[in-house]
Amino acid sequence: MAKKKTARSARRAASTRTSRSKRGGESGAPRKRTATSAKKKRAATGASTNGKPARAARRPRALRLRESQAARKARAGRILAKLRELYPDADCALRHASAYELLVATILSAQCTDERVNMVTPNLFRMYPDAKALAAASQEDLEAAIRSTGFYRNKAKNLLGMARKVCDEFGGEIPDSMDQLLTLPGVARKTANCVLGTWFGKNVGIVVDTHVGRLAQRLGLLRTAKDDKDAVKIERDLMELFPEKDWTFLAHALIQHGRRVCAARKPKCSECVLAEDCPSAE
Structure with missing residues (x-):
């Protein structure tokens, strides 16, 4: 009877060692983290992976205070x-002398500092002093004039589209309503609010x-x-x-x-x- 118990115990021990070996190599060795789990942990803590910058952390949530x-x-x-x-x-920090100049400067300010825009616009406004002149500009010349503001191809396209629509539909004058401004290429609500509030004195938003x-x-x-x-x-x-x-x-x-x-x-x-x-x- 004692021999049978000893044999069963030996088989159980052998089975345990085999199972551990499959999970972690040598008997009793800790299981290694997989590359995937390691990357996930580094990403969660903000550490870099493979020498490259880690993915940006999520933006902080808006504060929810317990106040009425x-x-x-x-x-x-x-x-x-x-x-x-x-x-x-x-x-407004953007230098301008008309609704037209403010609108152009605000479109250029996307993904660009006001300081840089203010360096570009004096020459730009000498070249294209109003919407009519801007509407007649070539894409290439306009791109060259605004290149340093970044995203210059898309900005040039929006400026030309804006100027041409202002000339075709608004008699060359910048419209003074939110609905009309939002029909212009390159103009979203932030830009429209800036022009309406700063130039026209209309607190729409x-x-x-x-x-x-x-x-x-x-x-x-x-x-x-x-x-x-x-x-x-x-x-x-x-x-x-x-x-x-x-x-x-x-x-x-x-x-x-x-x-x-x-x-x-x-x-x-x-x-x-x-x-x-x-x-x-x-």
Whole structure:
């Protein structure tokens, strides 16, 4: 009987060693991570794979504070008052002398700094002083003139399409309504809001660029937007909190504050006058 038990025990031990060997090599050795699981872990932690930069992390979600809409609106009022004190003359940084020039400059500002656009437009406006002159330009000449703003082929195509439609349908004058502006090539709601509010003095909406989206998220002003790139809902959330008469100023002031104080990577929270009303202040 003892011999039978010993034999069974030996067979069980052998079976266990074989199973372990299949899973992890030598008996008792830890199982190796597969290349796929290792890559997934590195990607999740932001580490690089194969010497290449890791995929960008997901954008931070919009803050959801436990405050009523009335409390948020009161806090927004305090923020607006402080922005009025800090940037009383906040205005569009793009240099322009007409609705036409502002529209062209705003189209060029996509994926480009205002400083670079302001370096390009003086010569551009000498070459093409109005929509009629721009409509007659060649694609090649226009591309050469705006090349340094980036995405110059697509921008040149949009500028030519915009100018030709303005001449054909609006008598060479930039239209002053949201619906009409949105029919022009290269013009989306942000560009239309900029032209309407800055040149025509019409507070139809709020310009939402990268600075406005970032500050709205950090200040906890978003109710429905999922993150700082959800432009349509960001605009809607801000319009609910601020008086219509202040919409154009608000956008320009937030943009200035984003450039000077609340930078994307290293916000200067210790210097920020909005810190008392900012849930993200450090």
